[in-house]
Amino acid sequence: MRMLKFVVVGPGLMGKQHIRLIHENPDCALHSIVAPDHPANHETAQEAGAPIFHTLRESLERGDVDGVIISSPNPFHAEQARICIEAGITVLIEKPITVSVADAEAIARLADEKGVHVLVGHHRAHSPLLGLARETIQQGRLGRIVTVMGSAQFYKPPDYFEAGPWRQEVGGGPILINLIHEIGNLRSLCGEITAVQALSSSAMRGFPVEDTVAINLMFENGALGTFMLSDTASTAKSWEQTSRENPIYPTYPDEDCYTITGTLGSLSIPTMRMKYYDESTPASWLNPFSEEQLEVHRYDPLTCQLEHFIKLVRGQCEPLVSAADGLRNLKVTEAIRTSAAMQRIVHL
DSSP: OOOEEEEEEOOSHHHHHHHHHHHHOTTEEEEEEEOOSOHHHHHHHHHHTOOEESSHHHHHHTOOOOEEEEOSOGGGHHHHHHHHHHTTOEEEEESSSOSSHHHHHHHHHHHHHHTOOEEEEOGGGGOHHHHHHHHHHHTTTTOSEEEEEEEEEOBOOHHHHHHOGGGGSBTBHHHHHTHHHHHHHHHHHHOOEEEEEEEEEOTTTOOSSOSEEEEEEEETTSOEEEEEEESBOOOOOSHHHHSOOOTTSOOOTTOOSEEEEESSEEEEETTTEEEEOOTTSOSOTTSOOEEEEOOOOOOOHHHHHHHHHHHHHTTSSOOSSOHHHHHHHHHHHHHHHHHHHHTSOEEO
């Protein structure tokens, strides 16, 4: 098969990751970079050995584009995705799909009308850890899902906010920056979320935006969940500090960030420890569990995502995280923010 050529829009933190992975993959090559006219962007393009364009349209007019990866700032996602879809080009949009539900609905609708594949960059969906967890749940090994307990708690140091002052203002904060990853993970494991109830606090930092949120979740299948979110809590109970997938974070192999419990057993993620009742042991709190450590081979989910995107461009698969999925994740996140502000249950 011929080598595919991809455009990367926005060579920032994530954009540079995409550029590196494209160079490492023998099935694709970097067509060009789209970025503002700034010396740092020209330097990045020179190092990548690719031409730089200052608008996406200019890049597409050059021709010979197989796919586009949008990793620009969030407010640009909707317009850039629309340009790709109208040109009939498969596109990967970094999460969130857009900054508003209305824009995300428009993108999902246009993709359906044009028959163009959209992959939303919730890269953890491609993690072998989540893949094994999904498979275990779908096999019925836990029985019917009853409860979900999750956590995304970490301590962001002062320089995180000094580098991006917007992060301490309304529009920043862990609900919009971090939680959307978790919503995507929980939906993929346990199904659709139909109602949320949240309490938020800014007592630790005193910023205009929240630093800690407690969330209740209701799932379509009847399961209930609780989730703790905080960027000022010194604990390792987060995906970053437990999954061992991103080397910039210290990790703790004895910690979990999710526990999924069913009528027959429970699965802790990402240690992948199971406790369950088997056919010879009826479910009862008086009976001992069988225990199992599920074996998983860890791979970089961003690498797995690019391999999936290549297959998607070649028409060999459907998007693992579609525009509709990206829209749903955004809706749940907005519902949680609304619930915390209004102090009431929000139904989706």
